[in-house]
Amino acid sequence: MDVILSVVCPVCGCCCDDLEALVDNNRIVDVRNACALGAAKFLNYSRHRNTKPLIRKNGRLVEASLEEAIERSAEILANASYPLLYGWSSTSCEAIRVGLELAEEVGGVIDNTSTICHGPSVIAIQEVGLPACTLGQIRHRADLIVYWGSNPWSAHPRHIERYTALAEGRFQKAIWKRYLSRLVFESASKRRYRVASLMFKGGSASPPAPEVFSQLLPPSEERKLVVVDVQRTRTADLADFFIRVEPGGDYDVLQALRALIRDEELDVDEVAGVPIETLEELADLMVNARFGMIFFGLGLTMSVGRSRNVEAAIKLTRDLNRYTKFLIMPMRGHFNVTGADTVFTWQTGYPYAVDFSHGYPRYNPGETSAIDVLTKDDVDAALVVASDPVSNFPRKCVENLVKKPLIVIDSHMSATALVADVVIPSAFVGIEAEGTTYRMDHVPLPLKKIVEPPEGCLPDEEILRMMLERVRDIKGRESS
């Protein structure tokens, strides 16, 4: 049995690079250091798998040769006048580069999954910039961590342990002990409450849950964790300080904080369900931090206000820098969505939603973004790479997508593959193929090949390259 060290996890934007895979006879038997999400991928990736290219004939998907599937795809793309090329954030930077070439060749619109996760953040960053750093800096130095509208416990399970509150940094220690003693304290007070309510019948059925832990705030030099969200997530359970905002109220709260930080009086009792005193406490905490960090998630980008919410958060960070050091970073979801944005930008000048129909790249989210071209029913064919828009897009968009000729390159058999006209199975990048991925803080990391792919499953990059060549042949034939 071989043990492969320093495997980079191809699941979420944390791109943990300390995994150890145990491989026996070209099979992964175990993986160490991974979280539940990472382990689920390494141990189950080969289930529910289709390893044969499929083409739809008379309404049915039937097995075909790779050459046939590439030929059919190239025909679809070459004959389309405005195809959509979508996905990209779960494949390697090398494959994305070929995808961009292909989009230019066919004069289509190319978009990555940023469009339905941190697209609004990108818009905001283009307006006001982004003071950021690498995650290592935060691990060693940050003494105030704020997760705003993000729930790493569920979406980036090792983020807290590797980079923030539970990480043992050089200058900042983990908050394990404090968290444990708070758990003990809370369960004791619940028990006391239960006894009390037995003796004095008629009280409310559950103890008044302590929403704000300000009374338990740690000594000022210790690292602190604050969570702001619309519901009490598991990440919030870990926090020293949890603030519940009404759904859609983030913008108001952020702007109120900006005012408080400038020492302005607010003439209201609460903002979006948060009492002013709580906000004042938070403002104090922020101003008095030596190195503060805000991680924001889809709670800001997907709710009312979208890019404006993010803009307010970045402006808050900017304001805080008048008093102390404060930085901010989006919690990127897919392992290579940051890479997708990066490759798009270095090739075209724009991070996502790039339209090549004029022969040069054009970018206008809201017009050239996948959701919008599909809602308006503008596209006449689509290529989906390593993504599942049929599961993840609103129904109206999917209705328009499934009507059109649809090509899917994916290692999974997804809902999108099921309604496609051509399905080309590929090797899992990071497991069966090498490649480059960008961590959420823009650090590039090498994905490893730890087992051989099933026969006939090529990496996305190779499949795309073959497709691009065939498209060029067809186009060349047409123009000559």
Next chain:
Amino acid sequence: MEFTLITGRTINQGRGKEHGKFSEEYLVNVAVCEMNPEDMRRLNIKDGMNIRVTTEVGSVIVKARKSRRIKTPGVIFMPYGPWANAVTKPESEGTGMPLLKGLKANVEPTKDEVSNLKDLLIEAYGSSKIVKSEEQKLWM
């Protein structure tokens, strides 16, 4: 009663996804709607009961799940996935991003069954492209 629907990631949705989108694991973790216990009592919904979630776009049937994390009455939560997206709105208001958190929704108990992914696709998008399950055993 009108609810505010929030969609989001959960760790079980993430794990289910890696088991495959057609797996039982994915179905039981994603075709659900988390609710505040008080709201459930008011609407006479028991944990694990089938409910119909309706927005201006359409409706979908999922299992109700009691959540002690949703403290504010009137808020419901569904994990990202095809079931939640059967009721989300596509308008992006010029940002490219549909409104996936904070939609208005209605909830009612129902006797109808929760559709598995394949049936959900057929119901939603017609069966022209989707082959019936018995013919399509290629990858299962």
